[in-house]
Amino acid sequence: MKKLLLITVAMIMISSKPMAQDSIPGQKDYLNEFQKQVVIPSGYHFYSVKKVVADNELALLFRYQKDRNENKNGEHFSFIISENEKQILGFTYMDKKFSNSKMISKAEAKKIAETFLRQLDNSLAKELKNLWIEQHDEQIIANDKEAIISGIKYKCYRAATNDYCWVIVGFDGAIVTFERNIKWDNTAGKRITEKWLHDSWVIEKDKIDVSSEQEVLKTLLETTFLNGALNDLNTEQMSNGFHPDFAILIADNTNLKRLELPVWIKIVEEYKNDAKKVKSGDRNLEYKFDLIDVTGNAAVVKTQLFRKGEHVITDYISLLKFENGWQAVAKVSNEHIRNPLKM
DSSP: OOOOBOSSSSOOOOOOSOOOOOSSTTHHHHHHHHHTTBOOOTTOEEEEEEEEEETTEEEEEEEEEOTTOOSTTSSEEEEEEETTTOOEEEEEEEOGGGGOOOOOOHHHHHHHHHHHHHHHOHHHHHHOEEEEEEEEEEEEEETTEEEEEEEEEEEEEETTTTEEEEEEEOTTSOEEEEEEEEOEETTTTEEOSOOTTOHHHHHHHHHHHHHHHHHHHHHHHIIIIITTTSTTOOHHHHHHHEEEEEEEEEEETTEEEEEEHHHHHHHHHHHHTOHHHHHHTTTOOEEEEEEEEEETTEEEEEEEEEETTEEEEEEEEEEEEETTEEEEEEEEEEESSSSTTOO
């Protein structure tokens, strides 16, 4: 039976705060597998878990935070574990206590790192060749102030798989960070393997992801709404962009009316088949996007609609991302002129 690895010199108890309800099937099995090897520090409580891809392999990324810390770039304890083999790919312990400027010696850090690796995965430890041992710094935000987290980094290369592994040891002998199976592009001088344990990388990736999703939503609404229910009157496209339970929500005194998707499509079809209505140009509108706000699998889009330069409608469309992609689930409007679409 493997000896339990401690990430601090003294024994650390697992947080007593209950975990949130499982958001990923079997996530507790992965947590239990991790805790057989590494103890989660006290004061850190479950914050999130999500599936990620690391070198084209599925993995689970767990994040624990202190109660007062709800944002990225703050104090956190995170780990990543492969989905198929339940192999611990890495963990990091970003705590302001490691901003202590006092460092242990390289010889002591080497001894601690090698002991840690043998206990975690002796077969891995046997294949590693140490390249260098130097101080390594990371920056976090703790109590609204910048803090530099420091430790001695023990970096190794594994020739058999052409990848890297490292252990960062804190001033008190605690393991600050462990990462394995790291692929590197020596020609470009940059890391290939995703940096899920590094908040600065995650934040930048999220920005790119949000920008990409915004473009997807813009195209979706141009096709299914702005040139579906309006302009081109392409009602076949409406069904592609709107959830079957979609409704336009309308305030009627103290009541809330729902104009459901089938009724809305029928209205557009009747307009499309009426030459007089089509000639009126009531649904020929210019548009602009004022806002495309994406948070995870939820989004809201604000559009401004104009007819011959006159501002006629402001629309707010709520969307959710389903397994088959984004779909609009509700729309509310402010009409700047009375009954602009002659409905």
